[in-house]
Amino acid sequence: MPTIEFGGKSFTVDEDGFIDDYTNWSEEWVQFVKKEEGIDELNDEHKKVVSVLREYYEKNGIAPMVRVLSKVTGFKLKHIYELFPSGPGKGACKMAGLPKPTGCV
Protein backbone atom coordinates (compact mmCIF):
# COMPACT_ATOMS: atom_id res chain seq x y z
CA MET A 1 0.00 0.00 0.00
CA PRO A 2 1.30 3.50 -0.83
CA THR A 3 2.51 5.87 1.87
CA ILE A 4 1.68 9.56 1.88
CA GLU A 5 3.73 12.30 3.52
CA PHE A 6 1.68 15.27 4.66
CA GLY A 7 2.27 17.95 7.28
CA GLY A 8 5.31 16.10 8.61
CA LYS A 9 3.36 12.88 9.15
CA SER A 10 3.14 9.76 7.03
CA PHE A 11 -0.02 7.80 6.34
CA THR A 12 -0.49 4.44 4.66
CA VAL A 13 -3.50 4.46 2.35
CA ASP A 14 -5.18 2.10 -0.12
CA GLU A 15 -5.70 2.76 -3.82
CA ASP A 16 -8.85 4.80 -3.09
CA GLY A 17 -7.07 7.00 -0.56
CA PHE A 18 -8.67 5.54 2.58
CA ILE A 19 -6.41 5.32 5.63
CA ASP A 20 -5.19 1.80 6.50
CA ASP A 21 -6.00 1.98 10.22
CA TYR A 22 -8.59 3.98 12.17
CA THR A 23 -6.12 4.55 14.99
CA ASN A 24 -3.60 6.29 12.70
CA TRP A 25 -6.03 9.17 12.21
CA SER A 26 -4.85 12.65 13.19
CA GLU A 27 -5.55 16.33 12.53
CA GLU A 28 -3.02 16.24 9.65
CA TRP A 29 -5.08 13.49 7.98
CA VAL A 30 -8.12 15.79 8.03
CA GLN A 31 -6.08 18.51 6.33
CA PHE A 32 -4.80 16.02 3.75
CA VAL A 33 -8.31 14.77 2.89
CA LYS A 34 -9.56 18.36 2.74
CA LYS A 35 -7.04 18.98 -0.03
CA GLU A 36 -7.84 15.67 -1.78
CA GLU A 37 -11.60 16.19 -1.69
CA GLY A 38 -11.45 19.77 -2.94
CA ILE A 39 -12.97 21.32 0.19
CA ASP A 40 -12.10 25.04 0.39
CA GLU A 41 -12.60 25.83 4.03
CA LEU A 42 -13.06 23.48 6.98
CA ASN A 43 -15.79 24.88 9.20
CA ASP A 44 -17.46 23.71 12.39
CA GLU A 45 -20.02 21.74 10.41
CA HIS A 46 -17.33 19.61 8.76
CA LYS A 47 -15.81 19.00 12.18
CA LYS A 48 -19.19 18.07 13.62
CA VAL A 49 -19.78 15.46 10.91
CA VAL A 50 -16.29 14.01 11.41
CA SER A 51 -16.63 13.86 15.18
CA VAL A 52 -20.09 12.28 14.98
CA LEU A 53 -18.74 9.64 12.59
CA ARG A 54 -15.77 8.86 14.82
CA GLU A 55 -17.86 8.71 17.98
CA TYR A 56 -20.40 6.42 16.33
CA TYR A 57 -17.68 4.16 14.94
CA GLU A 58 -15.90 3.90 18.29
CA LYS A 59 -19.14 3.04 20.05
CA ASN A 60 -20.71 0.69 17.47
CA GLY A 61 -17.92 -0.60 15.24
CA ILE A 62 -19.73 0.51 12.10
CA ALA A 63 -20.31 3.72 10.22
CA PRO A 64 -23.79 5.17 10.83
CA MET A 65 -26.51 4.84 8.24
CA VAL A 66 -27.09 8.05 6.28
CA ARG A 67 -30.37 8.71 8.08
CA VAL A 68 -28.69 8.29 11.46
CA LEU A 69 -25.93 10.71 10.44
CA SER A 70 -28.54 13.21 9.27
CA LYS A 71 -30.56 12.92 12.44
CA VAL A 72 -27.63 13.15 14.86
CA THR A 73 -25.90 16.05 13.11
CA GLY A 74 -29.14 17.76 12.10
CA PHE A 75 -27.81 18.19 8.54
CA LYS A 76 -29.98 17.06 5.63
CA LEU A 77 -28.32 14.83 3.04
CA LYS A 78 -28.22 17.77 0.63
CA HIS A 79 -26.25 19.78 3.15
CA ILE A 80 -23.86 16.90 3.79
CA TYR A 81 -23.16 16.86 0.05
CA GLU A 82 -22.55 20.61 0.18
CA LEU A 83 -20.00 20.05 2.94
CA PHE A 84 -18.46 16.95 1.35
CA PRO A 85 -18.96 16.98 -2.46
CA SER A 86 -18.01 13.27 -2.72
CA GLY A 87 -20.76 12.41 -0.24
CA PRO A 88 -20.91 10.93 3.25
CA GLY A 89 -19.09 7.71 2.26
CA LYS A 90 -16.23 8.73 0.01
CA GLY A 91 -15.85 12.16 1.56
CA ALA A 92 -16.82 12.30 5.22
CA CYS A 93 -15.90 8.70 6.18
CA LYS A 94 -12.55 9.09 4.46
CA MET A 95 -11.87 12.28 6.40
CA ALA A 96 -12.97 10.65 9.66
CA GLY A 97 -10.52 7.78 9.07
CA LEU A 98 -13.21 5.11 8.91
CA PRO A 99 -12.74 1.96 6.79
CA LYS A 100 -13.76 2.11 3.13
CA PRO A 101 -17.48 1.43 2.55
CA THR A 102 -18.11 -2.12 1.27
CA GLY A 103 -20.91 -4.01 -0.43
CA CYS A 104 -22.37 -3.31 -3.87
CA VAL A 105 -21.45 0.38 -3.94
Added chain:
Amino acid sequence: MAFISSGYNPDKPMENRITDIGPQKYDKFYPPVIAKNKGKWLYHEIIKPGVLVHVAESGDEVYTVRCGGARLMTVTHIREICEIADKYCGGYVRWTTRNNVEFMVDDKAKCDALIKDLEGRKFDGGSFKLPIGGTGAGVTNIIHTQGWIHCHTPATDASGPVKATLDELFSDFQNHRLPAQLRVSLACCLNMCGAVHCSDIAILGYHRKPPLLDHEYLDKMCEIPLAIAACPTAAVKPSKVTVGDKEVKSVAVNEDRCMFCGNCYTMCPSMPLADQEGDGIVLMVGGKVSNRISMPKFSKVVVAFIPNEPPRWGTTTATIKRIVEAYAAGANKYERLGDWAERIGWERFFDKCELEFTHHLIDDFRDPAYYTWRQSTQFKF
Protein backbone atom coordinates in the same frame (compact mmCIF):
# COMPACT_ATOMS: atom_id res chain seq x y z
CA MET B 1 -0.40 9.34 -23.44
CA ALA B 2 0.13 12.67 -21.96
CA PHE B 3 -2.67 14.20 -19.93
CA ILE B 4 -5.30 16.08 -21.94
CA SER B 5 -7.77 18.15 -19.90
CA SER B 6 -11.49 18.06 -20.71
CA GLY B 7 -11.84 21.52 -19.24
CA TYR B 8 -12.49 20.25 -15.69
CA ASN B 9 -10.58 22.26 -13.11
CA PRO B 10 -9.42 20.01 -10.23
CA ASP B 11 -8.71 23.09 -8.08
CA LYS B 12 -12.37 24.13 -8.31
CA PRO B 13 -14.23 20.82 -8.64
CA MET B 14 -17.69 22.33 -8.12
CA GLU B 15 -17.28 25.10 -10.72
CA ASN B 16 -19.37 24.67 -13.90
CA ARG B 17 -20.52 21.29 -12.60
CA ILE B 18 -23.59 19.92 -14.40
CA THR B 19 -25.61 17.42 -12.40
CA ASP B 20 -28.98 15.64 -12.15
CA ILE B 21 -29.78 15.93 -15.85
CA GLY B 22 -30.69 12.25 -16.21
CA PRO B 23 -30.52 10.20 -19.40
CA GLN B 24 -31.43 11.64 -22.81
CA LYS B 25 -35.14 11.39 -23.56
CA TYR B 26 -35.89 8.15 -25.38
CA ASP B 27 -37.99 9.69 -28.18
CA LYS B 28 -35.02 11.73 -29.36
CA PHE B 29 -33.66 8.56 -30.94
CA TYR B 30 -36.82 7.14 -32.51
CA PRO B 31 -36.59 6.22 -36.20
CA PRO B 32 -39.13 8.41 -38.06
CA VAL B 33 -41.47 5.48 -38.74
CA ILE B 34 -41.54 4.59 -35.02
CA ALA B 35 -42.13 8.20 -33.98
CA LYS B 36 -44.97 8.53 -36.47
CA ASN B 37 -46.78 5.31 -35.50
CA LYS B 38 -46.12 5.23 -31.77
CA GLY B 39 -49.04 3.69 -29.91
CA LYS B 40 -50.79 2.77 -33.17
CA TRP B 41 -49.45 -0.66 -33.96
CA LEU B 42 -51.97 -3.23 -35.22
CA TYR B 43 -50.12 -6.52 -35.30
CA HIS B 44 -46.72 -8.07 -35.84
CA GLU B 45 -45.30 -11.18 -37.48
CA ILE B 46 -42.06 -13.08 -37.23
CA ILE B 47 -41.06 -13.43 -40.88
CA LYS B 48 -38.20 -15.78 -40.09
CA PRO B 49 -35.89 -16.29 -37.11
CA GLY B 50 -34.46 -12.90 -36.19
CA VAL B 51 -36.67 -10.84 -38.50
CA LEU B 52 -39.96 -9.21 -37.41
CA VAL B 53 -42.42 -6.93 -39.10
CA HIS B 54 -44.79 -4.59 -37.26
CA VAL B 55 -47.74 -3.13 -39.14
CA ALA B 56 -49.37 0.12 -38.02
CA GLU B 57 -52.95 1.39 -38.39
CA SER B 58 -51.71 3.72 -41.13
CA GLY B 59 -50.41 0.72 -43.10
CA ASP B 60 -46.79 1.61 -42.35
CA GLU B 61 -44.48 -1.34 -41.87
CA VAL B 62 -41.29 -1.58 -39.89
CA TYR B 63 -38.94 -4.49 -40.34
CA THR B 64 -36.71 -5.38 -37.39
CA VAL B 65 -33.58 -7.48 -37.72
CA ARG B 66 -32.39 -8.81 -34.37
CA CYS B 67 -28.72 -9.73 -34.02
CA GLY B 68 -26.79 -11.41 -31.25
CA GLY B 69 -24.32 -9.22 -29.36
CA ALA B 70 -21.56 -10.31 -27.01
CA ARG B 71 -22.68 -7.59 -24.51
CA LEU B 72 -19.02 -6.89 -23.70
CA MET B 73 -18.09 -4.80 -26.73
CA THR B 74 -15.29 -2.58 -27.91
CA VAL B 75 -15.88 0.90 -29.26
CA THR B 76 -14.66 -0.43 -32.61
CA HIS B 77 -17.55 -2.89 -32.63
CA ILE B 78 -20.08 -0.23 -31.60
CA ARG B 79 -18.75 1.95 -34.42
CA GLU B 80 -19.25 -0.89 -36.87
CA ILE B 81 -22.85 -1.23 -35.64
CA CYS B 82 -23.27 2.52 -36.13
CA GLU B 83 -21.82 2.25 -39.60
CA ILE B 84 -24.40 -0.44 -40.49
CA ALA B 85 -27.16 1.70 -38.98
CA ASP B 86 -25.99 4.68 -41.02
CA LYS B 87 -25.95 2.65 -44.19
CA TYR B 88 -29.39 1.00 -43.92
CA CYS B 89 -31.42 2.51 -41.08
CA GLY B 90 -30.87 6.26 -41.27
CA GLY B 91 -28.49 6.08 -38.31
CA TYR B 92 -30.98 4.49 -35.88
CA VAL B 93 -30.33 1.31 -33.88
CA ARG B 94 -31.51 -0.10 -30.56
CA TRP B 95 -30.47 -2.67 -27.97
CA THR B 96 -32.91 -5.17 -26.44
CA THR B 97 -33.32 -6.11 -22.78
CA ARG B 98 -31.24 -9.21 -23.48
CA ASN B 99 -28.47 -7.18 -25.09
CA ASN B 100 -29.25 -8.12 -28.66
CA VAL B 101 -28.92 -5.43 -31.31
CA GLU B 102 -31.96 -4.48 -33.42
CA PHE B 103 -31.77 -2.71 -36.77
CA MET B 104 -35.05 -1.29 -38.11
CA VAL B 105 -35.92 -0.42 -41.70
CA ASP B 106 -39.22 0.61 -43.28
CA ASP B 107 -39.30 -1.53 -46.41
CA LYS B 108 -38.66 -5.09 -47.49
CA ALA B 109 -35.93 -4.42 -50.04
CA LYS B 110 -33.78 -2.50 -47.52
CA CYS B 111 -34.38 -5.32 -45.04
CA ASP B 112 -33.07 -7.97 -47.45
CA ALA B 113 -29.96 -5.92 -48.24
CA LEU B 114 -29.34 -5.42 -44.51
CA ILE B 115 -29.67 -9.14 -43.77
CA LYS B 116 -27.28 -10.01 -46.58
CA ASP B 117 -24.71 -7.52 -45.25
CA LEU B 118 -25.01 -8.74 -41.62
CA GLU B 119 -24.61 -12.40 -42.59
CA GLY B 120 -21.31 -11.63 -44.30
CA ARG B 121 -19.64 -9.96 -41.30
CA LYS B 122 -17.21 -12.14 -39.34
CA PHE B 123 -14.35 -11.62 -36.92
CA ASP B 124 -10.86 -12.75 -37.93
CA GLY B 125 -11.29 -15.84 -35.74
CA GLY B 126 -14.34 -16.85 -37.77
CA SER B 127 -17.24 -16.03 -35.41
CA PHE B 128 -20.21 -14.09 -36.70
CA LYS B 129 -20.09 -10.45 -35.70
CA LEU B 130 -23.87 -9.98 -35.71
CA PRO B 131 -25.65 -13.34 -36.12
CA ILE B 132 -29.34 -12.93 -36.91
CA GLY B 133 -31.80 -14.67 -34.61
CA GLY B 134 -33.08 -14.63 -31.05
CA THR B 135 -36.82 -14.43 -31.78
CA GLY B 136 -39.74 -16.75 -31.13
CA ALA B 137 -39.47 -20.24 -29.68
CA GLY B 138 -35.71 -20.47 -29.66
CA VAL B 139 -32.78 -19.55 -27.45
CA THR B 140 -31.94 -15.87 -27.37
CA ASN B 141 -28.99 -14.08 -25.82
CA ILE B 142 -27.73 -15.08 -22.37
CA ILE B 143 -28.12 -12.45 -19.67
CA HIS B 144 -24.82 -12.47 -17.83
CA THR B 145 -22.56 -10.64 -15.43
CA GLN B 146 -18.95 -9.50 -14.94
CA GLY B 147 -17.07 -12.66 -13.99
CA TRP B 148 -13.29 -12.55 -14.00
CA ILE B 149 -13.34 -9.52 -16.29
CA HIS B 150 -14.18 -7.03 -13.59
CA CYS B 151 -15.83 -8.32 -10.36
CA HIS B 152 -14.08 -9.28 -7.10
CA THR B 153 -16.57 -11.86 -5.75
CA PRO B 154 -17.14 -14.27 -8.68
CA ALA B 155 -16.93 -18.05 -8.39
CA THR B 156 -16.81 -18.49 -12.14
CA ASP B 157 -16.34 -16.46 -15.29
CA ALA B 158 -19.22 -14.90 -17.23
CA SER B 159 -18.14 -14.09 -20.78
CA GLY B 160 -16.28 -17.41 -21.17
CA PRO B 161 -19.10 -19.83 -20.21
CA VAL B 162 -21.61 -17.67 -22.12
CA LYS B 163 -19.59 -17.93 -25.31
CA ALA B 164 -19.15 -21.69 -24.81
CA THR B 165 -22.87 -22.22 -24.11
CA LEU B 166 -24.07 -20.11 -27.02
CA ASP B 167 -21.69 -21.90 -29.37
CA GLU B 168 -23.36 -25.13 -28.23
CA LEU B 169 -26.89 -23.70 -28.59
CA PHE B 170 -26.18 -21.58 -31.68
CA SER B 171 -28.56 -23.48 -33.97
CA ASP B 172 -31.39 -22.74 -31.52
CA PHE B 173 -30.54 -19.03 -31.65
CA GLN B 174 -31.24 -19.15 -35.39
CA ASN B 175 -34.25 -21.50 -35.28
CA HIS B 176 -37.71 -21.87 -33.78
CA ARG B 177 -37.77 -25.60 -33.12
CA LEU B 178 -38.41 -25.46 -29.33
CA PRO B 179 -41.86 -25.73 -27.68
CA ALA B 180 -41.51 -22.17 -26.29
CA GLN B 181 -38.77 -19.61 -25.82
CA LEU B 182 -35.90 -20.77 -23.64
CA ARG B 183 -34.17 -18.13 -21.54
CA VAL B 184 -30.65 -18.88 -20.38
CA SER B 185 -28.92 -16.66 -17.82
CA LEU B 186 -25.64 -16.66 -15.97
CA ALA B 187 -24.50 -15.06 -12.74
CA CYS B 188 -20.95 -15.53 -11.50
CA CYS B 189 -21.87 -15.62 -7.77
CA LEU B 190 -24.96 -16.07 -5.60
CA ASN B 191 -25.64 -12.33 -5.66
CA MET B 192 -27.47 -13.38 -8.82
CA CYS B 193 -27.10 -10.08 -10.65
CA GLY B 194 -29.37 -10.44 -13.64
CA ALA B 195 -32.01 -13.07 -14.17
CA VAL B 196 -30.71 -16.46 -13.00
CA HIS B 197 -33.41 -16.85 -10.35
CA CYS B 198 -36.16 -16.61 -12.97
CA SER B 199 -34.73 -18.23 -16.12
CA ASP B 200 -35.53 -21.47 -17.90
CA ILE B 201 -31.89 -22.48 -17.51
CA ALA B 202 -29.55 -20.68 -15.14
CA ILE B 203 -25.80 -21.01 -14.73
CA LEU B 204 -24.58 -19.89 -11.33
CA GLY B 205 -21.08 -19.56 -9.87
CA TYR B 206 -20.72 -21.37 -6.54
CA HIS B 207 -18.04 -21.69 -3.83
CA ARG B 208 -17.42 -24.82 -1.74
CA LYS B 209 -14.99 -23.60 0.88
CA PRO B 210 -15.42 -21.24 3.87
CA PRO B 211 -13.69 -17.83 3.87
CA LEU B 212 -10.09 -17.38 4.92
CA LEU B 213 -9.63 -14.92 7.76
CA ASP B 214 -6.98 -12.24 7.54
CA HIS B 215 -6.98 -11.50 11.28
CA GLU B 216 -4.16 -8.96 11.12
CA TYR B 217 -6.14 -6.56 8.89
CA LEU B 218 -9.74 -7.56 9.59
CA ASP B 219 -10.57 -4.93 12.21
CA LYS B 220 -8.74 -2.23 10.26
CA MET B 221 -10.48 -2.89 6.95
CA CYS B 222 -13.93 -4.07 8.02
CA GLU B 223 -16.85 -2.94 10.07
CA ILE B 224 -17.11 -6.18 12.04
CA PRO B 225 -20.86 -5.95 12.92
CA LEU B 226 -21.62 -5.72 9.19
CA ALA B 227 -19.69 -8.92 8.45
CA ILE B 228 -21.61 -10.68 11.24
CA ALA B 229 -24.98 -9.41 10.02
CA ALA B 230 -24.13 -10.39 6.43
CA CYS B 231 -24.29 -14.10 7.23
CA PRO B 232 -27.63 -15.80 6.42
CA THR B 233 -26.84 -18.80 8.65
CA ALA B 234 -25.24 -16.87 11.54
CA ALA B 235 -21.90 -18.66 11.10
CA VAL B 236 -19.88 -15.50 11.80
CA LYS B 237 -19.33 -14.24 15.34
CA PRO B 238 -16.99 -11.64 16.84
CA SER B 239 -13.82 -12.87 18.53
CA LYS B 240 -10.47 -11.67 19.85
CA VAL B 241 -7.41 -13.18 18.22
CA THR B 242 -3.74 -12.91 19.13
CA VAL B 243 -1.60 -12.01 16.13
CA GLY B 244 2.11 -11.99 17.00
CA ASP B 245 2.11 -10.43 20.45
CA LYS B 246 -0.97 -8.26 19.94
CA GLU B 247 -4.58 -9.06 20.70
CA VAL B 248 -6.82 -7.80 17.89
CA LYS B 249 -10.54 -7.75 17.27
CA SER B 250 -11.63 -10.16 14.55
CA VAL B 251 -14.33 -12.71 13.72
CA ALA B 252 -14.63 -16.49 13.96
CA VAL B 253 -16.43 -18.57 11.34
CA ASN B 254 -18.29 -21.70 12.39
CA GLU B 255 -17.40 -23.82 9.36
CA ASP B 256 -20.20 -26.33 10.06
CA ARG B 257 -22.73 -23.55 9.55
CA CYS B 258 -21.05 -21.87 6.57
CA MET B 259 -22.60 -22.56 3.18
CA PHE B 260 -20.04 -20.49 1.24
CA CYS B 261 -22.35 -17.73 0.01
CA GLY B 262 -19.55 -15.16 0.18
CA ASN B 263 -21.78 -12.40 1.60
CA CYS B 264 -19.26 -11.73 4.37
CA TYR B 265 -16.54 -11.14 1.77
CA THR B 266 -18.80 -8.62 0.04
CA MET B 267 -18.94 -6.67 3.30
CA CYS B 268 -15.42 -7.40 4.54
CA PRO B 269 -12.35 -7.55 2.26
CA SER B 270 -10.43 -9.61 4.84
CA MET B 271 -12.61 -12.72 4.34
CA PRO B 272 -11.76 -13.95 0.81
CA LEU B 273 -13.09 -17.36 -0.25
CA ALA B 274 -12.45 -17.83 -3.98
CA ASP B 275 -10.68 -21.12 -4.65
CA GLN B 276 -9.57 -22.70 -7.89
CA GLU B 277 -10.66 -26.27 -7.13
CA GLY B 278 -13.49 -25.39 -4.78
CA ASP B 279 -15.31 -23.01 -7.09
CA GLY B 280 -17.58 -24.10 -9.89
CA ILE B 281 -21.03 -23.95 -11.37
CA VAL B 282 -24.55 -24.81 -10.20
CA LEU B 283 -27.28 -25.33 -12.79
CA MET B 284 -30.86 -24.24 -12.12
CA VAL B 285 -33.90 -24.72 -14.34
CA GLY B 286 -37.58 -23.92 -14.60
CA GLY B 287 -37.91 -20.20 -13.88
CA LYS B 288 -39.94 -17.70 -15.86
CA VAL B 289 -41.13 -14.12 -15.45
CA SER B 290 -44.11 -13.97 -17.77
CA ASN B 291 -47.68 -14.54 -16.63
CA ARG B 292 -48.56 -16.57 -19.70
CA ILE B 293 -50.77 -19.54 -18.65
CA SER B 294 -48.86 -20.20 -15.42
CA MET B 295 -47.65 -17.70 -12.85
CA PRO B 296 -43.99 -16.60 -12.78
CA LYS B 297 -41.67 -19.18 -11.24
CA PHE B 298 -38.29 -19.29 -9.54
CA SER B 299 -35.69 -21.55 -11.12
CA LYS B 300 -34.70 -24.62 -9.08
CA VAL B 301 -31.31 -26.20 -8.51
CA VAL B 302 -30.91 -29.42 -10.50
CA VAL B 303 -27.13 -29.83 -10.69
CA ALA B 304 -25.34 -29.14 -7.41
CA PHE B 305 -21.83 -28.76 -8.79
CA ILE B 306 -19.85 -28.77 -12.01
CA PRO B 307 -16.17 -27.79 -11.82
CA ASN B 308 -14.89 -24.73 -13.63
CA GLU B 309 -13.30 -25.93 -16.85
CA PRO B 310 -11.90 -22.88 -18.62
CA PRO B 311 -11.82 -21.99 -21.40
CA ARG B 312 -14.74 -24.04 -22.78
CA TRP B 313 -16.62 -25.39 -19.68
CA GLY B 314 -17.23 -28.71 -21.49
CA THR B 315 -19.25 -30.48 -18.78
CA THR B 316 -21.47 -27.44 -18.20
CA THR B 317 -22.32 -26.96 -21.88
CA ALA B 318 -22.87 -30.70 -22.41
CA THR B 319 -25.29 -30.82 -19.45
CA ILE B 320 -27.19 -27.77 -20.73
CA LYS B 321 -27.42 -29.29 -24.18
CA ARG B 322 -28.83 -32.51 -22.64
CA ILE B 323 -31.51 -30.53 -20.75
CA VAL B 324 -32.45 -28.55 -23.87
CA GLU B 325 -32.73 -31.71 -25.99
CA ALA B 326 -34.87 -33.50 -23.39
CA TYR B 327 -37.12 -30.44 -23.14
CA ALA B 328 -37.39 -30.06 -26.93
CA ALA B 329 -38.35 -33.72 -27.26
CA GLY B 330 -40.71 -33.91 -24.29
CA ALA B 331 -42.60 -30.65 -23.84
CA ASN B 332 -45.90 -29.67 -25.47
CA LYS B 333 -46.24 -26.56 -27.60
CA TYR B 334 -46.15 -23.31 -25.57
CA GLU B 335 -44.84 -25.15 -22.51
CA ARG B 336 -41.90 -23.40 -20.84
CA LEU B 337 -39.25 -25.64 -19.31
CA GLY B 338 -40.64 -25.12 -15.80
CA ASP B 339 -44.19 -25.90 -16.95
CA TRP B 340 -42.95 -29.11 -18.55
CA ALA B 341 -41.00 -30.23 -15.47
CA GLU B 342 -43.97 -29.53 -13.20
CA ARG B 343 -46.38 -31.37 -15.49
CA ILE B 344 -44.31 -34.55 -15.80
CA GLY B 345 -43.05 -34.31 -12.21
CA TRP B 346 -39.52 -33.51 -11.12
CA GLU B 347 -38.61 -37.21 -10.67
CA ARG B 348 -39.39 -37.69 -14.37
CA PHE B 349 -37.45 -34.54 -15.24
CA PHE B 350 -34.29 -35.93 -13.65
CA ASP B 351 -34.91 -39.19 -15.49
CA LYS B 352 -35.40 -37.58 -18.91
CA CYS B 353 -32.41 -35.25 -18.55
CA GLU B 354 -30.21 -38.03 -17.12
CA LEU B 355 -29.28 -35.85 -14.15
CA GLU B 356 -28.16 -37.29 -10.86
CA PHE B 357 -30.33 -36.36 -7.89
CA THR B 358 -28.16 -35.67 -4.84
CA HIS B 359 -28.97 -34.61 -1.29
CA HIS B 360 -27.64 -31.13 -2.13
CA LEU B 361 -30.81 -30.46 -4.09
CA ILE B 362 -33.11 -30.89 -1.08
CA ASP B 363 -33.92 -27.51 0.43
CA ASP B 364 -32.74 -27.08 4.02
CA PHE B 365 -32.90 -23.30 4.43
CA ARG B 366 -35.16 -22.28 7.31
CA ASP B 367 -38.88 -23.00 7.67
CA PRO B 368 -39.87 -22.62 3.98
CA ALA B 369 -37.70 -25.65 3.14
CA TYR B 370 -40.51 -27.84 4.49
CA TYR B 371 -42.86 -26.72 1.72
CA THR B 372 -40.46 -28.03 -0.93
CA TRP B 373 -40.66 -31.60 0.42
CA ARG B 374 -43.35 -33.97 -0.80
CA GLN B 375 -46.30 -34.22 1.55
CA SER B 376 -48.18 -36.57 -0.69
CA THR B 377 -48.19 -40.15 -1.88
CA GLN B 378 -48.43 -38.89 -5.48
CA PHE B 379 -45.24 -39.86 -7.23
CA LYS B 380 -43.95 -42.05 -10.04
CA PHE B 381 -41.50 -44.90 -9.60
